[in-house]
Amino acid sequence: MNWNWAHNITIWVGVAAWFLAQAIKFVEHLVRKHEIDFTLFVRTGGMPSSHTAACCAVLTSVGIREGFGGTPFAITLLMSLIVMYDAQGVRHAAGQQARILNQMIEELRTQHRIQHSKLAELLGHTRLEVFAGMLLGIAVALLIHAGAGWTGI
Secondary structure, eight states: OOOOOGGHHHHHHHHHHHHHHHHHHHHHEEEEEEOOOOOGTTOOOOSOOOHHHHHHHHHHHHHHHHOTSSHHHHHHHHHHHHHHHHTTTTTHHHHHHHHEEEEEHHHHHHHHOOOOOOOOOOSSSSSHHHHHHHHHHHHHHHHHHHTTTTTOO
């Protein structure tokens, strides 16, 4: 089996950006609420967007390694734009709908004593959260590539 992917800096740049974005959410929650919540490492939503951070880190890494004018960069750019649009558009709207449905269900539950679990409300991102994820991803890629001599592991 070929394990060359394990030595691909672009993969690790994306993973590092995603992990750092989730760690920021974890620390922010710890400082704000004084409680440890490891589920924040796998939850969606919040500041900064980890999906955007990972995509933009990979995008930057591909540009550095393959060039900013080639097909790999173009593909990565278009996929990153789709992820960012989805994060602040479709998933954000789904979260707002979940919030409204949860309010309706709570009213029904208190008036008619029905049982129902709450829907996840924090699904998407604001434009600011997506922008912060983009900046974080680019910064992580630049720092890791600078540390690796711009050539990879």
